[in-house]
Amino acid sequence: MQKEMLEMNSFHRCVKKGERLHNGAEDCIGLLLVLSGRLRVFTVSDEGKEITLYRLLDRDICLFSASCIMASIQFDVAVEAECDTEMMQISAAIYQKIMRESAAVANYTNELMAMRFSEVMWLMEQVLYKKMDARLAAYLLEEFSYAETETIHMTHEEIARQLGSAREVISRMLKYFMTENLISVSRGKITLLDAEAMRRMAADSMR
């Protein structure tokens, strides 16, 4: 019943790479269920500086493009397609109606928000405490430079040891670098993709 109602009030949408789908609180286009492709969710400062908060991949749902469904969401994010992306766009008004009636849908929404909240907290802790993004970027640049190639062979464990960090922290940050298209990582190999962006990452203390 609810499922049918959602389906009836959703439509299939394809967007091209680089297209801005959502821009702050003034628009409330609805929830976006990614079918294929990738969306980037970010904040923009008054000076136009962007910070990527997280990415949405297959089966992920973008909640904040429907931020009008909750009165207490008092912040703006922007959403952009990072490659050609196919999605279902679900009416905010209908979703809100169903969420108000159904504990299951409301709890699901809760979990969705908690997931995004966790990603933002992770990012903030990295930025505030460790400057681990800058440290890892600087470290990798040095290693690439020593190796005199674009590819180095190192395990996450080794990098963690050298930076006095934990393997889990390094793995997650490398994953973040990958989604930022700074490097590619495969079977113990790390390849530099964007030296310029990596140098910016290393130099920018972000504070």
Next chain:
Amino acid sequence: MQKEMLEMNSFHRCVKKGERLHNGAEDCIGLLLVLSGRLRVFTVSDEGKEITLYRLLDRDICLFSASCIMASIQFDVAVEAECDTEMMQISAAIYQKIMRESAAVANYTNELMAMRFSEVMWLMEQVLYKKMDARLAAYLLEEFSYAETETIHMTHEEIARQLGSAREVISRMLKYFMTENLISVSRGKITLLDAEAMRRMAADSMR
């Protein structure tokens, strides 16, 4: 019915200033409804560095002291009483049960989380985009307002810790504020001299 169930599974609790109520994900003491006083919610880095995320005042509810009610909350916060505080402590298990059954309670929880998320996003934007002069001015104004006087007792060290900065940075900025006649500083006391100019300083950051 739900209200009765919650009341039966809650108890009245008083804590002294400085008491740590909740410490990361390993404990899940339940939701805290503040009746009087003030709770500080903060994160702690591996090195023991603290960042204040937000404060909870009268009628505010602390959700993350019951983070076990949601699987997707993947971050730890600590909660401490900033002054003698009186509260109701509500069982996490009972709240979770009610939240699963009731759309109203689930949606209320959603709004609670969205409120905290908004505060954290605000903080992150301060940290990422704002300059330290504006951040410190905004922080001091808030402290003066909490203290309800023109004089607060805080060391540079404490301020630095709360802002995720270094004591040297804070001392230098306080000195700058003094020379601008915004405040006077003497032996652990900071006195507000020019609230208007201080507010301009805090707002200037938005440029």
